Amino acid sequence: MSTYIEMDSLDKSTDVVWHQASVLRNERELSNGHNGAVLWFTGLSGSGKSTIANAVDRMLHELGCTTYVLDGDNVRHGLNGDLSFSDSDRIENIRRIGEVSKLFLDAGLIVSTAFISPFQADRELVRTLLPKGQFIEVFIDTPLEVCEQRDPKGLYKKARAGEIKHFTGIDSAYEAPASAEVHITTEDHTIEECAKQVVNFLHSSGFFAIKKPV
Template structure:
């Protein structure tokens, strides 16, 4: 496993020592009871063009139909605001995922199902996010789409730019993507419909007792 390039940005130790966690008056268990299902992070990872965002939104729609409380955190959308100060260097990619991991943890604390669609190329950083949650509350969903298929899709024209040298440090071309070793779910999208792939994810949540058809 390669070492994450993350560097701790919190150097103000004196300030950090005076920050304490404030206990909410409404408990995590009470929030879960109100929502009617268990909370979890569904972490969609894969190459650009693999179908992460499309899949996350398709699953979100199915969960909404089951009256589940959900939210999708999309890689592009988050960079418009929360992570708008970050570049696509390896260091900032890691900080991007760290921040999303912390935000996702808050959604889980609120008793919700949060779906994240990020390339998240480094294995160590995905494991960091996993460690923030209970074992059953982090579900890594590897959207396993071959590079050549992603390049054929190339919905944003990014692969073409990367091949032409217009984009540097592009994942899968000149920046590494570390394939998940043992994800909870591996979804192969090539030659399959979005609907059938999304249903695989929902079926997994049903099998694990995270949601029910009575939600």
Template sequence: MTKSTNITWHHTSISKHDRRSQNGHGSCTLWFTGLSGSGKSTIANAVSYELFRQGINEYVLDGDNIRHGLNKDLGFSDYDRSENIRRIGEVAKLFVDSGKIVTTAFISPFRSDRDLVRSLFEEGEFIEVFIDCPLEECERRDPKQLYAKARRGEIKDFTGIDSPYEAPENPEITIQSGSVTVEEAVEQVLNYLRDKNIL
């Protein structure tokens, strides 16, 4: 496919800072990463709900939901996983520009892909939230029975079984989801946002 070179970025009349000022709060991406079953989606949705309850402009981008639409043409090869994350990063950047706090819940197993997404944002706009949960606990939970299928060979290239997960080295937030409640995890994230004057 040939890429067009006749494309120009158009600046809009309303800036990201104008939207933040009108909203009365900052905007950022909360990038939840971790193994399947670690609690990413549960915690991300709970954070988003609490932000909404407080009158904050927010939105959730969930991995499974995105693959029903925007990324339904992608599989689970290393290339497709990277492209999946790249596209989500670009969408998340648009949400941040619109003045929202966007929570994303993606395994995003490769450190280089997460670093690429981080590079799209200004300093302080990309907040990596590592949902740290032992593989054994994730398998015990296995809400979608994916680990069981992977162990039987019914799913190939499954993260944590026959495809690697590269844990973040310096995440802004680490949540030990096996030892804290969802409510405690939410408060941990909100405290970070308050400390950084995003809320």
């Protein structure tokens, strides 16, 4: 079970002031032709988060949107390379990504994050960082047994053998969203159909205008 980190305990910098940019977010969104948003993809390892997030990114790009994908593995190569997979480091991993997402949002982008982010409290903490309605939780709902069958990185096999500790779904909990803005079940849908569900949600919610849903 995750617990919130007190934000005051993280604020170790002193004598710093937030500087307002000369180009405001609404001006950037006007240039981009759409509102900014954070698409927060969450689900078990092997559920299809990265695959669907990138399919959404491609669709949005082809519609003329300014976008970016923050992938869990990619971020751990650099920004979060100092973090393990313990519960405390998972919490810090998500906190940092939340702050980075906030900066992307300020740039007027539609940013997709593809992280397991197993704890509900941590996802809700990120939601509180962002303006109301700009955090869109996308639950990639794929059963554990299906994820294990896929096991594209061989991680479940290692976790079952005890070679990986703190593995979500095996010896570390995953708290599924209770009311995600977008709930995707992957078993009976193609990647394209899953991606269209997200893009159509953005369209119906007024984030950008297209002639008809994709």
